[in-house]
Each structure stands twice: as structure tokens, then as C-alpha cells.
Amino acid sequence: MATITLLDGGMGQELVARSGDDPTPLWATRVMIDHPGLVRDIHADYFAAGAGVATTNTYAIHHDRLERFGMDPLFHALHLRALAEVHEARAAHGTGRIAGSMGPLIATYRPEVTLPVAEAAPKYAEIARILGPHVDLFLCETLASVEMCEGAVKGAVAGGKPIWLSVTVDDHDGSRLRSGEPVTDLARLIAGYPVAAVLANCSVPEAMADALAGLSTLGLPFGAYANGFTHISGNFLKDAPTVSELTHRHDLTPEVYADFVMAWVAMGATIVGGCCEVGPAHIRHLAQRLQAEGHKLA
Helix, strand or coil, X not given: CCEEEECCCCCHXXXXXXXXXXXXXXXXXXXXXXXXXHHHHHHHHHHHHCCCXXXXXXXXXXXXXXXXXXXHHHHHHHHHHHHHHHXXXXXHXXXXXXXXXXXXXXXXXXXXXXXXXXXXXXXXXXXXXXXXXXXXXXXXXXXXXXXXXXXXXXXXXXXXXXXXXXXXXXXXXXXXECCCCEHHHXXXXXXXXXXXXXXXXXXXXXXHHHHHHHHHHHCCCEEEEECCECCCCHHHHCCCCCHHHCXXXXXXXXXXXXXXXXXXXXXXXXXXXXXXXXXXXXXXXXXHHHHHCCCEEC
């Protein structure tokens, strides 16, 4: 049996559901202003469910997102607010690691808006320096092209913490990034940067086995955390979308999701959890299932 790092589940969709507010293009960022403490409560629920890693609510805190709404002066303060909420939850729980989330610049799922590495890396480095003293590792996540990955990882090095790299793959062919590049093309990147683990996230669970088959060849700990969307709609791929453009599926119960994850663990995955629409109930059931089958949670 293996030692499995159990991540938390999605944050943004939980915030939309619990706040009762209509989602905005700023996603989960605005909620921290309008509903103080809600992020902390969700972190606490994931810890209570069995997660060993809490992911900061910093995925979309980028200058390019904030500038559209006149909120860029809050860039640093929003990162600190997210850090405070996750640390409050961990302190109350008593254990757990904190992963500093860094999502894609400009837009999610859109490899065509990838910035050149020379432009992207300093933007990620700025975030890494803010988060670095307060997190245990960086999670560069939902990255859709190799170049996008390189910009994030090169910047994250500035924060001085281990880097986990997570890519989003094609929902119909998990062996490829959303850019169309094979997952195995990450080998070049990993050879040149200090990546500690490789993952796939925010794609449908049915795509993850093919993604993991490629990630497993890269010589690093690997894993996956899928979303619960039916598909990524065309409207979501336009400028400044909201999550209301995405539809959650009704068949992905905690039991069904755990079946997917256990298959990934059987392939050798040692880092698993959930992304959008995978909530505390899913993580709780998954923790119980992993332990029932003899795995140790980390």
C-alpha cells in the first residue's frame, strides 16, 4: 500500500455556492472582500474531511485580472488575505500543509493567450515572493501549454519552495495538453527546472488516466485532481467569462469520483484530490476509501 497525499477539492465553486452571490469574472477573489471568513471555513471543511494539503485562494489574483475592474491596488493585500484565511484554518486544525496556488495569466483553458516566458516569469516571481514565506510548496496549476508551464515554473523558483506543476489536458484526449502538445513534452521542462511533482487538473475525470500514463514516464511523483464540469463551453473561452458559463454534472457523486481516483492510485498516482465542483463530501469519502484499502494519508 502507498502513502497518498490527499489534496483538498475546489474552492471557487464552493464559494459561489455558499455565498449565494452571482459569480463575476474575478471568480473567488471578490468573495474574500464581500464575505470575510468564508474561504477559511471552506479550508476548515476540507481539513476536517481528511485533506492534508490546503490550496490558497490565490489562483486568479493576477494584475491582468484585477486591472480590468480597478482593483489592482489590492493585489498584495488580496494575497495576504488569502494567506491569513488558510493559516487560520490550519491553526485550528493543528496539522496540514499549505500549497500556494498560481493559476494561468490572462485566462484559463486558453493556450492561445500564453505569454512569452520572458514576460510571464517575472509576474509569477512577484507572486512567489509574496507567498513563499507563508506556504510549504507552490502549486502552478491549470496550465494549458508547455510554454505556459515554463513561465510559471521559472517564476516560482524565486519563492524558494518546492514546485508542483499541474497541467490541464484535453477532455477528449488526456494524453495531450489543451494546446495539443503531448503531456510527455513536459520532459524538456522538467530537465531544466526544479519541479518536484507533476499533476493533471481541471479536466474531466475520464481524461485523467491517459494524462497519468504520460506523467508517469517523467520520473517524478505524479497525480491528478479532476473537475466536475460537463465540458468547457465556448462562452467560457471568451474574454472575462464567469463560472456561470460552466455546467456541473449530476452523476459525479462522491462514490463515483472515488472510483476514478482509486484507478489513478492503482496506476501509481500518489497525489490526488479534487478541482472545481469536487467538494468536501467527495474528499471525505475519498479519504475513507483510501484508508479502507490500506493506504496512508499524508
